[in-house]
Amino acid sequence: MNPAADQPHPARPGNRAHQPRELRTVRQTTCCVVGAGPAGAMLALLLARQRIPVVLLEAHGDFDRDFRGDSLHPAIMQVLDELGLADRLLELPHRKLRQATLPASPPVTVDLSRLPGRFPYITLMPQAQFLDFLTTQAARYPSFELVMRANVRELVEQDSIVRGARYHAPDGWHEIRAALTVGADGRFSQTRRLSGLTPVITAATIDVLWLRLPRLPGDPEGATGGIGHGHMLLLVDRGETWQLGMVIPKGSWPQLRAAGLQALRDTIAELVPWLSGRVGQLADWSQVSLLSVTADRLPRWHRPGLLLLGDAAHVMSPVAGNGINYAIADAVAAANLLARPLAAGTLTERDLAAVQRRRQWPTRITQKVTGVLQDRLLARALRTATGPPKPVRWLLRIPLLRDLAPRLAAFGVRPEHVRPAADLGNLRP
Numbered sequence: 567m568n569p570a571a572d573q574p575h576p577a578r579p580g581n582r583a584h585q586p587r588e589l590r591t592v593r594q595t596t597c598c599v600v601g602a603g604p605a606g607a608m609l610a611l612l613l614a615r616q617r618i619p620v621v622l623l624e625a626h627g628d629f630d631r632d633f634r635g636d637s638l639h640p641a642i643m644q645v646l647d648e649l650g651l652a653d654r655l656l657e658l659p660h661r662k663l664r665q666a667t668l669p670a671s672p673p674v675t676v677d678l679s680r681l682p683g684r685f686p687y688i689t690l691m692p693q694a695q696f697l698d699f700l701t702t703q704a705a706r707y708p709s710f711e712l713v714m715r716a717n718v719r720e721l722v723e724q725d726s727i728v729r730g731a732r733y734h735a736p737d738g739w740h741e742i743r744a745a746l747t748v749g750a751d752g753r754f755s756q757t758r759r760l761s762g763l764t765p766v767i768t769a770a771t772i773d774v775l776w777l778r779l780p781r782l783p784g785d786p787e788g789a790t791g792g793i794g795h796g797h798m799l800l801l802v803d804r805g806e807t808w809q810l811g812m813v814i815p816k817g818s819w820p821q822l823r824a825a826g827l828q829a830l831r832d833t834i835a836e837l838v839p840w841l842s843g844r845v846g847q848l849a850d851w852s853q854v855s856l857l858s859v860t861a862d863r864l865p866r867w868h869r870p871g872l873l874l875l876g877d878a879a880h881v882m883s884p885v886a887g888n889g890i891n892y893a894i895a896d897a898v899a900a901a902n903l904l905a906r907p908l909a910a911g912t913l914t915e916r917d918l919a920a921v922q923r924r925r926q927w928p929t930r931i932t933q934k935v936t937g938v939l940q941d942r943l944l945a946r947a948l949r950t951a952t953g954p955p956k957p958v959r960w961l962l963r964i965p966l967l968r969d970l971a972p973r974l975a976a977f978g979v980r981p982e983h984v985r986p987a988a989d990l991g992n993l994r995p
């Protein structure tokens with residue numbers, strides 16, 4: 567029997583912090599994961615693989631969101647390989663990024679082909695497809711359940727201990743009670759807000775505009791871009807389209823909009839002249855999204871019964887494109903450290919603190935390094951259009967240092983490895 571199976575239950579007002587709810591169901595599981603992004607989907611897969619009952623709640627009806635990162639770094643492929651899933655993932659449509667030319671004058675080329683391991687490239691795959699893959703793999707284990715359109719709006723608390731979450735679904739309110747609730751609900755985490763844990767926010771000096779244009783036969787491959795006039799444009803090859811990320815000085819979006827869509831088209835065409843024939847396809851501001859760049863981190867990732875992971879615990883700067891990498895690494899570390907106490911029913915807050923201790927310093931170091939890159943080098947590049955300063959360019963000529971940056975980006979500061987599952991029996995066919 568699925569331990570999380572529906573058990574319609576009358577409302578119990580004593581467990582409620584807010585207005586009494588008419589609950590359609592109250593169910594019990596071991597781990598309730600809020601948010602089926604990379605962190606939540608991976609954690610749920612890893613726990614289900616250890617036969618731990620897990621319910622994954624996702625607010626949306628599908629995974630299809632455009633405003634997302636699509637890059638799977640070698641560290642993630644390594645994790646999937648340890649799970650025996652890498653080759654299966656690579657059977658799905660994807661692109662391999664083996665080289666990136668950073669817009670600078672002169673351009674800086676980053677060669678990923680010298681990276682160690684089986685996956686010396688960045689796998690580009692729509693995040694929706696990746697999440698669908700992870701949850702499909704998780705669904706092979708009977709102890710996994712995914713609930714879509716489950717918008718978590720309340721935590722269940724008893725004696726200051728988090729005992730689960732309440733979500734709103736199209737048919738009304740539901741409650742999941744759990745030994746552990748994990749908030750993996752992203753940069754605008756509702757779980758974090760409800761928990762009272764408050765992040766330290768670091769101001770950034772840049773914002774990013776996010777848009778797409780068609781990619782045509784004969785275009786370059788991989789990642790490329792252009793710099794000048796106070797802007798930097800990064801292009802990532804998404805097969806039939808280019809994903810454009812236009813770095814702009816923080817707060818300059820209102821002026822840019824006021825200048826009109828034609829001015830944006832002209833800027834794109836100036837930065838990357840071979841796009842000039844297709845900028846006309848940018849017909850409406852709805853095709854352009856603003857990513858307000860911030861970095862934040864929680865000084866404390868846990869409360870009794872609750873753990874926050876991924877962007878909910880630390881939003882990474884988009885500069886190194888490593889948010890997914892760190893979200894997945896958090897999930898792997900959490901599964902490694904928590905599976906045993908969860909299975910034994912002995913979980914305490916000390917176990918949750920151990921996850922934070924393991925993952926906090928790698929994320930903080932990375933946030934610091936990317937913060938310097940973002941605020942010193944990128945902001946300088948926007949002002950002067952010259953790219954990295956001379957000393958940095960000289961350093962990049964030294965082979966060891968030249969290879970260190972892509973290596974750090976590819977594997978993160980502390981790559982995590984999957985511990986073997988105690989027992990992998992009981993797979994659904």
Ligand SMILES: Cc1cc2nc3c(=O)[nH]c(=O)nc-3n(C[C@H](O)[C@H](O)[C@H](O)COP(=O)(O)OP(=O)(O)OC[C@H]3O[C@@H](n4cnc5c(N)ncnc54)[C@H](O)[C@@H]3O)c2cc1C
Binds near residue numbers: 601602719
């Ligand atoms: C424009 C943009 C470009 C990016 N590019 C890259 C890139 O190229 N490479 C990279 O590595 N990273 C990139 N990132 C960052 C990356 O997408 C995130 O770091 C990563 O997705 C974080 O994973 P997560 O699982 O912690 O959270 P998320 O991916 O944000 O997932 C959170 C999930 O929780 C769900 N949710 C939210 N609230 C609730 C609720 N109340 N109840 C239930 N479910 C809820 C959401 O619907 C979502 O599915 C980019 C981010 C943005 C915004």
